[in-house]
Amino acid sequence: MYKGLTRAIGALLALLALYSLLGFLILPGLALRIANQQLAHYATVPANLQRAEFNPFSLELTLWGLQIGEPGKEQVGFEKLYANLSLDSLWTGALHLDALELVKPRTEVLFAKDGTLNLTRLFQLPTSKSEPDTPPGDPFPLRIGSIKLEQGFVRFEDLRPSEPIEFLYDNLSLELKNLSTLANDNADMTMVANGPNGGRIDWQGTLSLAPIASEGTLKVSDSKMKLFWPYVRDAVPLVLEDGKLSLSTHYRLNLADKTELRLEKASVRVAPFAIKAPDGRPLARLASLELSDASVDLVKQQVTVGKVRSEKLETWAALEKGGQLDWQVLFAGEPGKPTPSEKAEPPTAGPAAAPRTPAAPSKPWQVLLNDVQLRNYRVHLADRTQKEPVTLDVGPLNADLKGFDSLNRKPFTVKFDTGIGKQGTLQGQGQVNLVPVWAKLDVGTRDIDLRLAQAYINPYILLELRSGMLDSDLKVDLKSASPLALTVSGKAQVNQLHTLDTIKSRDFVKWQQVNLDGLTYVHGDALSIDKVTLQQPYARFIINEDRTTNINDLLIPQPTDAPAKAKSQPASATAEKPLGIRIGQIVIKDGSANFADLSLTPNFATAVQQLNGQVGTIDNRKPLPAPVDVQGKVDRYAPVTIKGGLNPFDPLASLDIAAVFKRVELTTLTPYSGKFAGYRIRKGRLNLDLHYLITKGQLKAENKVVVEQLQLGDKVDSPDAVDLPIRLAVALLKDTHGKISIELPVAGDLNNPQFSVMPIVWQTLRNLVLRAAQAPFKLIGGLVAGGGAEDLGTVAFAPGSSELAGDAQASLDKLAEGLRKRPELRLEIEGTSAQASDGPILAQQRLEREYQATWYKILQRRGDKVPASASLMVVDEADKPAMLEGIYRSRLKQQPPAEWEQLDRDARTANLRNAVLKSWAESTALLRTLGQERASSIKDYLVDKAKLEDDRVYFIDTHLGQPEKDGRVVTPMHLDAD
Numbered sequence: 001m002y003k004g005l006t007r008a009i010g011a012l013l014a015l016l017a018l019y020s021l022l023g024f025l026i027l028p029g030l031a032l033r034i035a036n037q038q039l040a041h042y043a044t045v046p047a048n049l050q051r052a053e054f055n056p057f058s059l060e061l062t063l064w065g066l067q068i069g070e071p072g073k074e075q076v077g078f079e080k081l082y083a084n085l086s087l088d089s090l091w092t093g094a095l096h097l098d099a100l101e102l103v104k105p106r107t108e109v110l111f112a113k114d115g116t117l118n119l120t121r122l123f124q125l126p127t128s129k130s131e132p133d134t135p136p137g138d139p140f141p142l143r144i145g146s147i148k149l150e151q152g153f154v155r156f157e158d159l160r161p162s163e164p165i166e167f168l169y170d171n172l173s174l175e176l177k178n179l180s181t182l183a184n185d186n187a188d189m190t191m192v193a194n195g196p197n198g199g200r201i202d203w204q205g206t207l208s209l210a211p212i213a214s215e216g217t218l219k220v221s222d223s224k225m226k227l228f229w230p231y232v233r234d235a236v237p238l239v240l241e242d243g244k245l246s247l248s249t250h251y252r253l254n255l256a257d258k259t260e261l262r263l264e265k266a267s268v269r270v271a272p273f274a275i276k277a278p279d280g281r282p283l284a285r286l287a288s289l290e291l292s293d294a295s296v297d298l299v300k301q302q303v304t305v306g307k308v309r310s311e312k313l314e315t316w317a318a319l320e321k322g323g324q325l326d327w328q329v330l331f332a333g334e335p336g337k338p339t340p341s342e343k344a345e346p347p348t349a350g351p352a353a354a355p356r357t358p359a360a361p362s363k364p365w366q367v368l369l370n371d372v373q374l375r376n377y378r379v380h381l382a383d384r385t386q387k388e389p390v391t392l393d394v395g396p397l398n399a400d401l402k403g404f405d406s407l408n409r410k411p412f413t414v415k416f417d418t419g420i421g422k423q424g425t426l427q428g429q430g431q432v433n434l435v436p437v438w439a440k441l442d443v444g445t446r447d448i449d450l451r452l453a454q455a456y457i458n459p460y461i462l463l464e465l466r467s468g469m470l471d472s473d474l475k476v477d478l479k480s481a482s483p484l485a486l487t488v489s490g491k492a493q494v495n496q497l498h499t500l501d502t503i504k505s506r507d508f509v510k511w512q513q514v515n516l517d518g519l520t521y522v523h524g525d526a527l528s529i530d531k532v533t534l535q536q537p538y539a540r541f542i543i544n545e546d547r548t549t550n551i552n553d554l555l556i557p558q559p560t561d562a563p564a565k566a567k568s569q570p571a572s573a574t575a576e577k578p579l580g581i582r583i584g585q586i587v588i589k590d591g592s593a594n595f596a597d598l599s600l601t602p603n604f605a606t607a608v609q610q611l612n613g614q615v616g617t618i619d620n621r622k623p624l625p626a627p628v629d630v631q632g633k634v635d636r637y638a639p640v641t642i643k644g645g646l647n648p649f650d651p652l653a654s655l656d657i658a659a660v661f662k663r664v665e666l667t668t669l670t671p672y673s674g675k676f677a678g679y680r681i682r683k684g685r686l687n688l689d690l691h692y693l694i695t696k697g698q699l700k701a702e703n704k705v706v707v708e709q710l711q712l713g714d715k716v717d718s719p720d721a722v723d724l725p726i727r728l729a730v731a732l733l734k735d736t737h738g739k740i741s742i743e744l745p746v747a748g749d750l751n752n753p754q755f756s757v758m759p760i761v762w763q764t765l766r767n768l769v770l771r772a773a774q775a776p777f778k779l780i781g782g783l784v785a786g787g788g789a790e791d792l793g794t795v796a797f798a799p800g801s802s803e804l805a806g807d808a809q810a811s812l813d814k815l816a817e818g819l820r821k822r823p824e825l826r827l828e829i830e831g832t833s834a835q836a837s838d839g840p841i842l843a844q845q846r847l848e849r850e851y852q853a854t855w856y857k858i859l860q861r862r863g864d865k866v867p868a869s870a871s872l873m874v875v876d877e878a879d880k881p882a883m884l885e886g887i888y889r890s891r892l893k894q895q896p897p898a899e900w901e902q903l904d905r906d907a908r909t910a911n912l913r914n915a916v917l918k919s920w921a922e923s924t925a926l927l928r929t930l931g932q933e934r935a936s937s938i939k940d941y942l943v944d945k946a947k948l949e950d951d952r953v954y955f956i957d958t959h960l961g962q963p964e965k966d967g968r969v970v971t972p973m974h975l976d977a978d
Contacts, residue, residue, distance in 0.1 A: 020056065027054040042123045044752050045069050050273035052181075059085035068122055069108075072871040075118055094141030094182065101148045108482075111158040139181040139210055147173035161230035169195040181209045182881060187218065198244075199223030211256035219248040225273070236331055238283065241274040249294075261298040267291060277330060287312035293370075301365045317380035324807075369404035369412075372539075374932040377418075386455040394418055408435040408560045422467075422863050424448040430476070436480040449863070450497070462554045466498040466860050474519070486523040492516040501540070503553055512536035518584065526580035537611075578620070586615040588630060608640070609633050617643070623647050625654045637950050638664040638685075644692075655694040662687050663708075663951055683828065683954050684709055709826070709954075792818070793975075795938055796968040799834075800841025801932035804941055812938065817947030828954045828974035830939050831931030837963035838930055839921035846920045847887070847913070851875045854883045881909045888912045891919050924960075931958030 032052040039047040050065030061083045069075035070292030080103035086096040110118035152172030158165040172193040179187035191203040198221075198226045205216010225243030232238065249266035255289050271288035293306025319324045378395030397418035404412040415429035426448070430441030457463060474490035498510040511534055518530025542550040591611030613630030625645030632640045644657035662685040689704040792815040802810070819827060849871070856870035867873065875883075888896060892915060920926060935955050942948040956974070963969050 022056070024054070024056065026058075028054045039068070043068060044121060044124055044126060044291070045075070046071065047122075059087065061085070071117045075104055075108040075110070075122065077101055077106045092143075094143050094180075097144045099146045100144050100149070102150070102152075104151045104153065105149060107535070108155045109157070110155075111160055113159045115160055124225060138707040141181060142180065143178075143180040143185075144176070145178060147174070147176035147179055149238050154193075160631050161234050163230040163233065165228060165230050167197055167199070167227040169193040169201070171195070176207065179207065179209070183210045184208070186209070189214075197224055197227060199227070205251075211254065213254040213256065215250075215252045215393075215849065217248070217250050225270075237278050238275045238330075239278060243269055243270065243273045243277055259298060261296070263294070263296040266294040266296065268294070277326075282316055283327075283330075284312075284313065286310070286314075287376075294737075301363055302368070303365065303918070304368040304370070305372075306370050308369060308374075310374045311376055313377045314380075315378075316380045316382075319385055321385055323385060364407065367404070367406040369401060371400035372399075372404070374399040380952050383455070387458065388455045390452060390455045392421060392452060394420060406434075408433060411438075414441075415842075420445070421449045421452065437478065439476065439478040441476040441478075443472070443474045443476055445470055448473065453864070460556055460558070462502045462556065464500040464502050466500050469495040471495065484523055487521065489520040491519055501550065501554060502646040504550075506540065507538065508540055508550075510538045524579075525577075526582070528580075528584075530584040530586070531587065531972045532583055533589065534591060535589050537588065538593060540594045540596075580621045582617070582619040582621070584617050586618075588613050588615075591632070607635060609636055613642070623653060625656065628657065634661065634664050645866050650790045653694075653696060655692060657690075657692050659686065659690040661690075664688070664954065685951075685954075687880040698723075704724045790937070793973050794970045795934075795973070796964070796970050797934050799837040799963070799969065800845060800930070802930060802937045804937055809941060809945070812941055813946055819948060819952065826952050826954060826975070827942070827948075828956050829935040830956045830968055830972050830974065831933070831935030831958035832961045832971045833927040833931040833934070833958070833971045834961050834963040835922070835927055837969060838927060839923075839969040840917065842923070842926045842930060843917040843920035844922075846926060848875075849915060850887050851880055851883055854886065855879065855941040884909060884912045884916070888916055927957050927960060931960075931971075933971075938971065938973070 029052075031054075032049060035049050035052070039049065045068060047068040048066075049063060050067075052064070053062040054060070061081075063078075063081040065077075065079065066081070067074045067077040069077070080101070082099065082103075084098040084100075086098045089096045108118065112118070119271035131300065145246060150173055152174070153168070153170050154172060155168040156166065157161060172191070174191045175189070177188045178185065186206040186208045189203070189205055189207045191201065193201040200219075200221040202219040202221075203216065205214055205218075207214045223245045225245050225336045226240055229240040233240070247267065250264045252260070252262045253265070254260040268291040269288065271290070273284075273289065274282075274287040275284050276282050282338070289308075289310045291305050291308050295304045296302070320326055320329060321331075347431040375398050376395070376398070378393065379397065381392045382393075383390040395418055397416065399414065399416040401415075402413045403410060405818050409432045411433040413431050417425065420426050424922040426443070427445075427447045428441050428443040430439060432439040432441075437600070448470040448853040450470055451465045454465050457465070470492065471494075472490065472492040474488055474492070477487040477489075479485040479487070493516070494511075494514045496512065497514070499508045500506065501508045513533075513535035514537075515531070515533040515535075517533070518528070520526075520528040540550065544550070544553070588611050591608075593608045593611070595608070609632065611630060611632035613632075615623070615630075616627035618626045625647050627645050630640075630642045634640055639660075639662045641658075641660040642657065644655075646655045646657060647653055665684075687706040687708070689706075691702045693700045707961070792811050795804070795811065796806075797803070798805065815827075852870045852873040852875055853871050855875045856866055859866045885896075896908075896912060900911055903911065932955075935958065938954070939950070939953045942953055943950045961969065
């Protein structure tokens with residue numbers, strides 16, 4: 001018994017020793033040898049496994065040092081692989097590993113230039129025999145209690161893009177618990193990956209292999225977009241300057257029946273981000289873009305973004321000469337370079353090619369944006385299609401969008417506000433729908449600089465927009481995009497419009513403010529404005545020597561191919577319904593105008609001021625006369641009244657206008673009297689009572705003309721003058737009160753250019769004209785208390801000045817008091833100037849005004865705020881020498897003498913200044929203007945201060961005199977009687 005037990009134990013120990021020898025030494029060595037032989041046989045690169053260990057009792061297998069690849073350049077390998085097999089694998093029907101550990105695994109994924117993958121070239125495996133397809137069976141039963149991957153290394157390189165892509169993760173760890181291929185088993189999974197270039201990956205969740213399913217969270221932090229940007233760069237030519245991407249999401253994946261993927265609570269952040277064009281010009285810079293509360297459903301094909309927040313996007317865009325945006329030109333690719341779609345290989349043609357069946361229309365993806373906020377955006381726009389490029393800066397732009405649905409199941413709301421240019425603003429809010437297209441928006445603008453339109457009007461008119469600001473509050477109702485159905489309503493305002501005739505550098509049209517109230521525009525149908533209010537409008541109209549006007553001068557001739565184009569259009573295109581225009585009321589407040597006729601010798605010019613009134617309803621679809629009621633003054637003192645009704649769209653159909661002019665100074669009409677009568681007008685006033693009535697082209701006009709105290713001046717040689725004794729005619733037409741009364745009825749058919757004109761009926765001379773003797777001013781002085789025998793007939797002015805001195809005002813007070821006691825007397829003022837004393841001072845004043853005007857233009861062109869008038873400007877003395885060069889050339893029409901180039905700056909400036917001053921000191925126009933201003937100063941004082949009736953004070957033509965010994969210039973006055 002004892003010997004049998006001993007033998008049994010000895011046999012057992014022998015078997016145990018043999019099992020140990022086989023398990024610990026023989027099997028690992030044999031396995032290592034076979035493994036290295038197979039690696040050497042099939043591997044295309046050096047490959048070997050350094051060591052293998054197996055514990056036959058604990059069933060633990062450890063492999064050491066797998067290296068596949070050139071020494072120092074291994075492509076696949078690990079430092080240690082540990083696996084622990086559980087004994088219950090024998091009776092559970094599944095391979096059960098308690099633990100699986102992989103230490104320092106290394107993998108390099110390398111794509112060559114031709115697209116081949118390095119991993120596919122590591123081994124040359126024998127070709128497997130083709131077998132008939134068999135339906136997939138159940139997966140191999142496997143359970144792993146724990147899988148750990150520590151200090152993993154993954155390197156990726158792709159040489160296919162134009163710029164190679166390379167990134168790596170040199171610290172990758174993974175842990176799986178309870179992984180199983182059995183049905184409905186889930187494994188808990190955690191993965192963390194870090195690399196030297198950032199872009200940390202955190203992955204945590206569950207994993208099922210039967211069916212393949214996973215649920216968990218994935219987070220990528222601070223991934224540098226430059227790592228994968230070459231893929232984008234080859235598709236679109238955008239150069240990335242900076243960009244970081246972070247994302248976080250909860251996901252659900254299930255591949256049981258079909259691919260089901262849902263992302264929830266997803267967030268994406270890009271900050272910062274900057275791209276530029278290949279030539280180096282910037283395209284876009286972004287401070288941050290963040291998407292949060294987002295979800296993606298692959299089955300529903302739906303993307304929902306709860307919030308979008310973006311800060312400080314700055315972008316640049318330009319419209320090129322060809323009419324395309326530079327971004328479009330950029331995406332079109334370089335000439336001769338295939339686009340990404342052209343790089344794709346075409347399908348194989350030939351008999352074997354199967355015919356294609358048309359693909360069924362795919363279900364569209366739905367994108368929902370619940371809440372979008374964009375802040376502090378800036379857009380730099382440029383239009384290079386014009387001769388002079390136009391630039392516009394838009395920003396800071398803030399925008400909000402809510403409820404956007406790409407499938408257009410409901411309209412979404414938008415709200416935005418932005419700066420336009422230097423000081424303009426644009427605001428808007430409302431609802432927008434995509435299919436069908438419609439929008440309802442409230443849009444407001446403030447201080448939009450109209451000078452932006454300068455480049456667009458330059459090809460058509462020689463006009464400079466010096467200033468102009470647009471304000472508006474509009475409601476935009478877009479009902480359809482094709483055909484366009486658009487309605488705009490609200491109000492608009494244009495402030496401080498100032499246009500300049502660039503030929504003569506003078507004002508053309510301007511106003512302080514124009515208000516358009518009750519504005520309604522229906523595209524293609526009608527434009528309606530309830531009320532147009534013009535504040536301080538001004539216009540200049542000039543008849544040139546050749547009878548053309550200043551408007552003709554400004555218009556630039558256009559190509560004459562328009563008629564040919566019109567002929568080529570179908571009849572329906574040329575017979576479109578005209579736009580209906582209706583203006584409910586036009587109100588004019590404090591308007592003015594300048595009129596000049598340069599075809600006369602001397603030239604004629606007059607001004608109209610204080611225009612106030614209104615024009616009633618104008619409607620081209622209801623041709624009813626619009627009531628007109630306008631009042632104004634000619635040359636400040638002569639009132640004008642215009643009343644009646646007119647139809648501006650068809651004036652020959654209906655017109656009834658009455659115009660009354662009172663106390664118009666006839667000296668302003670000297671050019672006309674010189675041309676047609678052959679005499680200047682020394683003095684006189686004109687009253688006009690005009691009434692024009694047109695009914696269906698038939699004219700009936702009644703004109704009453706009353707001329708008061710007309711006195712003819714010097715004779716003028718004029719080929720157009722009538723051959724009549726004009727002086728005798730004037731004498732015969734005057735009544736005892738010195739008045740000439742003429743009634744001029746006119747009737748005829750305006751449709752016939754040969755309509756008859758009734759002859760002018762001269763009234764019979766009733767009485768001889770009684771001429772009053774000249775009353776001495778000493779007599780007037782005697783009528784005033786304390787006046788004595790003082791001569792009040794002259795007023796002395798300081799050189800270059802039109803200001804009244806204290807003694808002159810005292811004399812005028814006495815004169816006014818005396819004239820009030822002699823109401824039959826009239827005062828005549830003869831404005832006087834003297835070149836010797838006035839010329840140098842006038843030249844100094846004119847030079848200073850030229851400095852102010854030049855500096856005013858410079859500030860206007862720079863877009864700086866300027867006062868209402870150039871005369872309010874203060875010019876620094878240091879800035880004047882630079883302006884003096886231009887003033888010299890403009891005034892003297894020549895270049896400075898060459899020898900002045902040798903002078904120092906102060907001497908040259910002095911020479912320029914003296915030459916300019918000498919030119920203006922000899923200017924007859926300046927001296928005549930000063931004489932007129934002195935006469936105006938006297939009249940203004942008598943009327944405004946001394947309260948003398950303005951109709952008793954007359955101007956007579958100015959003249960050049962000689963100064964007194966003390967330099968003062970005496971302006972004489974004359975007395976006349978009714």
